[in-house]
Amino acid sequence: MDFFLERSHGFSFLFHRRTSRVIHIHIRMPYIMQFVALGIVHKEAVKQMSNTQPLFQLIAERRSADHKSTLHQLREEGRVPAIVYGAAAENIPVHVQGRDLKKLLQQGRAEMFELTVGADKPIHVVLKEVQSIDGEPKHADFYVVRENQPIKANIPLEFEGTPIGVSKGGIVQHVVTELEVEAPAKLLPPSIIVDLASLDVGDKLHAADVKLPEGLTLIAPPDTLLASITAPQSSQAADDVVEEDTAE
Incomplete structure (x- = not known):
């Protein structure tokens, strides 16, 4: 055959075997809805795709x-x-x-x-x-x-981006790896993308801070801690010493 198919994380790629060029890309609808939430794809364009996405x-x-x-x-x-x-x-x-x-x-x-x-x-x-x-x-x-039946589900979180605080020696702490949401069954995504790039040392990311794909409602408590950027241990120890000296 002149072509071969590769699938990965909601994407299907059709390659030309001899040149390895991508001939066709297929993206499943729940991932497209996340692109809409992130402003990458306009939601009007999605309406034309919604009836053509095959289910597993x-x-x-x-x-x-x-x-x-x-x-x-x-x-x-x-x-x-x-x-x-x-x-x-x-x-x-x-x-x-x-x-x-x-x-x-x-x-x-x-x-x-x-x-x-x-x-x-x-x-x-x-x-x-x-x-x-x-x-x-x-x-x-x-x-x-049913397709439009509201369903509560725990959706895995996909953490993306390198936090600003990491370049300053901060350490990423992933506290929660999934989030409870409710949505029509047909809109439940395989995962929710969470961008950590803007987090600095000392910052915390809560459930309420996540921009959910269209159609999803947050069920988990809004103050649920998802991730944080902590200071390096040596830096934290130094801060503790300063605080003790100040107290004396």
Whole structure:
């Protein structure tokens, strides 16, 4: 083939094999909405894309028993037992291909995607919970949703930018790595980009300081500390000595 495809963090790149030039770039909608929040993409342009962004697709097969021997056999075959449930849906025990579930986890746990169970019509679900051992998924819960149904979810934070304070010897402290938000299921992003570039030594970044993508509402307490820039330990020790001398 003259072309090859690479996927990474919500982006798909189609390369020409001989020249390694990028022929086509595909960006998933939740990432585009973050570009809108950052002022990189105008939201009017997004309206023309919203109906063309494909959802991640996962295939599942029904299973009939929860016996340990049956579950063990499924896992030995590279399958992951799971349950499909929802407010208006019956509980359906299923199993999915382990490598496909890993792909889903790599691109973002909170996003809505399509799940097809056997010969049934595809349904929209979100990954509510996954149980893993040594990085290997062992069980998953899929929650049935509607596209515009408000969903609360903990979204991973992606910290970007080198803080000003780091050039002065400051140390970045990441206190929280995910943030609870609410949004229509179709707008839940795989992650939230947090820019730390403007932080100086002594500065703190709280949940209320984060510019959320359009359609997301902050559920976590606004004063939740996400990150801070602390002074170097030697500098802090010197400041403490000065304070003690002043007190005397």
